[in-house]
Amino acid sequence: MDATKPRSIAKAESPADTAREESSEVTLLIERAKNGDADAFGDLMRLYERRVIGIGVQMGLSRDDALDACQDVFIKVFRYIHRFRSGESFFKWLYRIALNSIHDHMRHARQPGVVSLDNLDRGMARQIEDKSPALADRIENDDLTSRLLAELPCLSRRERIVFVLRDFQEMPTSEIGKILGVAQVTVRRHCMSARQKLRERLFPRGH
The missing domain is CATH 1.10.1740.10 (RNA polymerase sigma factor, region 2, helix turn helix motif)
Structure with a gap:
C-alpha cells in the first residue's frame, strides 16, 4: 500500500x-x-x-x-x-x-499551510493503515498523518485538489474528472505527481 x-x-x-x-x-x-x-x-x-x-x-x-x-x-x-x-x-x-x-x-487563511490533527472533528481522523513492519517501526501512524497534512502546501492547487478528492474523500477518478472538467488520464497524472512529491517529502532518500 x-x-x-x-x-x-x-x-x-x-x-x-x-x-x-x-x-x-x-x-x-x-x-x-x-x-x-x-x-x-x-x-x-x-x-x-x-x-x-x-x-x-x-x-x-x-x-x-x-x-x-x-x-x-x-x-x-x-x-x-x-x-x-x-x-x-x-x-x-x-x-x-x-x-x-x-x-x-x-x-487568506490565518495560518496557511499549518494543519494539526487537533483541527479535525472528533472521529474524523483515522490512522493511516500500512502493513509494512518497517514503516510501523519508523513512524507512528498519527504522526505520519499529521506530517502528511502539513506537507500538502508543497503541491500545486490542482494536485492538492485531486489528492484530497481521490485519497482522502475516496472519490473515483471518473467522478473527479467530471467535477474538474478534465480527462481521467489527467486526474491520474496529477494524483501520481502529488503522491510522488509527498513521498519524497515524507521519506527522503538516505533516511
Whole structure:
C-alpha cells in the first residue's frame, strides 16, 4: 500500500457513495430549495456541510477557516441554486463551488499551510493503515498523518485538489474528472505527481 495514501480521514460516507445515492428525498429538497423553501435549504446544508468542512481541513485550512469557507459556500449555493439543472448531480455542482471557495480562503487563511490533527472533528481522523513492519517501526501512524497534512502546501492547487478528492474523500477518478472538467488520464497524472512529491517529502532518500 502507498504510504502517502490514507484509507480515510473523513467520518462521513464517501462522496462517490453520495453521488450514487442521491435519493428522491434529496431531489425533492433541491427542488423545494430552488423554489425558495428556506427549511428545505437548511436541510440540504445540514446534509452536506460536514463534508465541505472536512474538505477544507484536508486541503490545509484551520478548523475556523474551514468553517468560514463552509459558510461562504452555502451563501453561494443559496444565491445560485436556481441555476442548478434538475437531473444533474447536486453533489458535483456543490463540490465545484466548495473547491473554489476553499481555494480563495487558502490564500487568506490565518495560518496557511499549518494543519494539526487537533483541527479535525472528533472521529474524523483515522490512522493511516500500512502493513509494512518497517514503516510501523519508523513512524507512528498519527504522526505520519499529521506530517502528511502539513506537507500538502508543497503541491500545486490542482494536485492538492485531486489528492484530497481521490485519497482522502475516496472519490473515483471518473467522478473527479467530471467535477474538474478534465480527462481521467489527467486526474491520474496529477494524483501520481502529488503522491510522488509527498513521498519524497515524507521519506527522503538516505533516511
